[in-house]
Amino acid sequence: MGAVFWQILIDGFAISSLYALGATGFALIFGVSGVLNLSHGALMVAAVVAAWAAGDQLHAGPYAGAAIGIAIGFGASLLTYFMVVRPLQQSRKIREEEKEIFILTATLLWGVMIQELIAYLYTDNAKTVSPIVQGVVMIAGVRTPTNEIFTAIVCWLVIAVLWLLVNRTRAGKAVLAASMNPRGVTLLGTELSQIYIAVWAIYGLLVGIAGVLLGMFLGVSSYSVGPLTASAFSIVVLGGLGSVSGALIAAYVVGYLETITAYLISPAYRTIPALLLLVAVMYVRPRGLLGRR
Amino acid sequence: MIKSQRRVFAPIALAAGVSLSALALATPSHAEDTIKIGVIAEAQAVAGSSIPQAAQLAADEINAAGGVNGKKIEIFTYDDHSKAPEAVLAFQRAVNQDHVNAVIASYISEVVLALEPWTGRLKTVMVTPGAASDVITQNIAKDYDNLKYTFHGYSTSTSIADATCDAAKDLLVGQLHMKSAVVMSEDAAWTTPLDAEYLNCLPKIGINVVDHIRVSPDTTDFTPIFNKIEGEKPDVIITGISHVGVQPTVQWKQQEVPIPMFGVSSQATNSSFWNDTTGAVEGVLYQAFSGPGVAVTPKTLPFVTAFNKRYGNNPSYCGYTAYDEVYYIADAIKRAGSTDSDKLVDALEKTNWTGTVGQIQFKGKDSPNPHALKIGPTTISGLMLQWQDGKQVNLWPTNVANGKLKFPAFIKLGSAN
Numbered sequence: 018m019g020a021v022f023w024q025i026l027i028d029g030f031a032i033s034s035l036y037a038l039g040a041t042g043f044a045l046i047f048g049v050s051g052v053l054n055l056s057h058g059a060l061m062v063a064a065v066v067a068a069w070a071a072g073d074q075l076h077a078g079p080y081a082g083a084a085i086g087i088a089i090g091f092g093a094s095l096l097t098y099f100m101v102v103r104p105l106q107q108s109r110k111i112r113e114e115e116k117e118i119f120i121l122t123a124t125l126l127w128g129v130m131i132q133e134l135i136a137y138l139y140t141d142n143a144k145t146v147s148p149i150v151q152g153v154v155m156i157a158g159v160r161t162p163t164n165e166i167f168t169a170i171v172c173w174l175v176i177a178v179l180w181l182l183v184n185r186t187r188a189g190k191a192v193l194a195a196s197m198n199p200r201g202v203t204l205l206g207t208e209l210s211q212i213y214i215a216v217w218a219i220y221g222l223l224v225g226i227a228g229v230l231l232g233m234f235l236g237v238s239s240y241s242v243g244p245l246t247a248s249a250f251s252i253v254v255l256g257g258l259g260s261v262s263g264a265l266i267a268a269y270v271v272g273y274l275e276t277i278t279a280y281l282i283s284p285a286y287r288t289i290p291a292l293l294l295l296v297a298v299m300y301v302r303p304r305g306l307l308g309r310r
Numbered sequence: 311m312i313k314s315q316r317r318v319f320a321p322i323a324l325a326a327g328v329s330l331s332a333l334a335l336a337t338p339s340h341a342e343d344t345i346k347i348g349v350i351a352e353a354q355a356v357a358g359s360s361i362p363q364a365a366q367l368a369a370d371e372i373n374a375a376g377g378v379n380g381k382k383i384e385i386f387t388y389d390d391h392s393k394a395p396e397a398v399l400a401f402q403r404a405v406n407q408d409h410v411n412a413v414i415a416s417y418i419s420e421v422v423l424a425l426e427p428w429t430g431r432l433k434t435v436m437v438t439p440g441a442a443s444d445v446i447t448q449n450i451a452k453d454y455d456n457l458k459y460t461f462h463g464y465s466t467s468t469s470i471a472d473a474t475c476d477a478a479k480d481l482l483v484g485q486l487h488m489k490s491a492v493v494m495s496e497d498a499a500w501t502t503p504l505d506a507e508y509l510n511c512l513p514k515i516g517i518n519v520v521d522h523i524r525v526s527p528d529t530t531d532f533t534p535i536f537n538k539i540e541g542e543k544p545d546v547i548i549t550g551i552s553h554v555g556v557q558p559t560v561q562w563k564q565q566e567v568p569i570p571m572f573g574v575s576s577q578a579t580n581s582s583f584w585n586d587t588t589g590a591v592e593g594v595l596y597q598a599f600s601g602p603g604v605a606v607t608p609k610t611l612p613f614v615t616a617f618n619k620r621y622g623n624n625p626s627y628c629g630y631t632a633y634d635e636v637y638y639i640a641d642a643i644k645r646a647g648s649t650d651s652d653k654l655v656d657a658l659e660k661t662n663w664t665g666t667v668g669q670i671q672f673k674g675k676d677s678p679n680p681h682a683l684k685i686g687p688t689t690i691s692g693l694m695l696q697w698q699d700g701k702q703v704n705l706w707p708t709n710v711a712n713g714k715l716k717f718p719a720f721i722k723l724g725s726a727n
Binding site for chain 1 (some may be wrong): 354355356359386396452496524525526528529530531532533534536537541553555556557561564565566585586587590
């Protein structure tokens with residue numbers, strides 16, 4: 018029992034940190050611009066496949082591969098904003114109150130397009146990225162891949178940098194203000210579209226990093242697009258739509274719930290308790306753990 | 311807004327109309343001029359992509375040699391995305407619209423089982439190059455008159471398990487003195503009979519099965535599964551994986567699970583699997599009916615060379631069988647002197663064709679598995695290969711072996727004893 022406890026603690030921490038990083042960007046976008054980006058999973062998979070193709074197929078090495086993966090995540094995010102989201106946001110043909118559902122549908126379809134393109138070019142077999150750190154270490158008697166520790170550390174470093182950026186810089190404070198009151202920020206003379214671009218750029222970096230780490234840790238295939246979007250979506254809903262700290266807490270709740278289920282019940286039922294919890298939260302506290310809306 | 315939508319849709323409707331009428335013009339029915347074979351397979355999967363490629367290669371070779379009874383063979387391909395409803399639509403289209411004479415379909419048991427009743431309804435011969443479920447041929451036994459058009463051009467799961475046990479007897483028991491195993495299979499139609507036979511044949515060769523784990527095909531994190539297996543201290547993990555492949559293999563290596571994997575790992579048969587797993591497959595042993603550099607029959611190596619020259623990679627396991635299938639369908643049409651489905655069935659039942667995987671013969675009407683391939687030393691015996699330094703090395707049977715057992719450093723042989 019002792020061994021299983023440590024096993025769950027260590028594995029759960031690594032996967033939860035990764036969920037936290039993935040969901041943070043998703044929550045940020047929603048908080049600032051009200052956009053639920055349903056192409057989230059596709060952007061992550063695109064980053065993984067790019068890192069795999071560059072690092073492992075073209076033998077550029079793990080560092081260059083990771084850099085290219087992050088760059089593709091970044092580029093794909095900005096492309097999503099400029100090609101899919103922004104034209105709809107600015108369209109005069111769509112009624113204001115309908116825009117949200119238009120953007121929801123458009124990002125979903127955009128995600129499907131990316132998924133099909135990846136499957137067409139690189140097959141739908143799973144891809145894994147060579148980890149930057151190899152080997153295993155013993156922690157409390159648990160043989161842990163060093164890569165798992167690396168994943169957790171990078172996730173928290175990135176989240177810490179993001180926190181500093183939002184709370185300690187002028188641009189970051191503008192982003193924070195926009196998430197609280199978009200109209201107020203415009204009145205103070207900050208261009209809202211500039212903030213949107215900044216947020217999508219930050220989101221792109223987060224998606225790229227989370228994707229590459231996921232590729233090194235578990236690997237993905239084009240089939241992972243749906244489940245990845247769904248997991249980010251449920252974490253963000255659980256944490257409270259638009260709340261980044263809520264998303265962080267929810268990521269750990271979901272990550273540990275999944276790991277406990279996988280170890281103590283069966284890996285086949287891994288995702289079920291987290292989804293049941295989500296349904297329960299919807300009934301009892303529809304705005305989520307730390308939601309404002 | 312409605313106006314703007316109309317503006318968008320009008321050109322689309324026009325384009326659709328034009329392309330439909332173009333399609334109608336492009337498909338005149340000249341059923342007499344060629345022999346048409348439909349190929350239904352998922353082009354986006356590593357295993358599936360070899361099927362239409364190998365079939366086309368065989369057709370081109372036959373055509374270059376003069377065709378069959380003076381007619382050329384024409385291949386029609388359909389991508390079913392390995393989904394049963396799409397495969398059924400493709401089958402209907404192949405028969406009703408493209409007027410094919412026979413169909414080569416899918417390596418997924420669930421898909422082939424969905425197509426099976428349609429072979430009877432549309433009275434069209436179908437041969438599968440890669441599905442393994444025993445139920446396919448058990449169905450034929452129950453309803454021969456309707457389902458006799460289905461032929462199982464790949465080994466049944468039960469035969470695959472037996473071939474794996476035969477190899478395990480020599481390699482695991484004979485050479486490594488192993489005594490215990492955990493069976494780890496993905497949850498799918500083809501592994502039900504496979505696992506049943508594993509649990510039956512492993513104890514007979516002296517390997518005690520300490521646990522039997524069925525893994526959900528959408529599993530992404532195999533850590534809990536490997537941890538559980540390691541806790542049970544078996545000498546070996548006997549695998550039954552096909553839909554999953556990259557993730558368990560990579561995680562096995564990353565977590566340095568000290569127990570070897572041996573058994574069926576369909577994706578490992580493909581030459582690109584080394585790159586797909588970034589080398590994590592080193593040391594994995596897998597059952598197959600063919601392998602690069604292994605001259606199972608005089609036809610094997612020339613086929614691999616021709617395939618590689620044309621497509622730039624080695625064929626997957628169903629590439630070999632799909633290639634053979636085009637040849638023995640052509641041979642059956644030649645012997646039948648007709649493309650009539652009932653005559654073709656009679657001729658296919660008498661098949662005795664030297665293919666790339668062995669001597670192709672089907673079990674008869676009175677067998678519990680009619681139209682299943684005969685497996686054995688005189689027909690198709692199977693191989694056991696191991697990935698070593700980026701290459702697929704054959705270890706068994708010894709008369710066609712080109713290497714010896716070798717494991718990566720993290721494997722602790724006999725640590726359980």
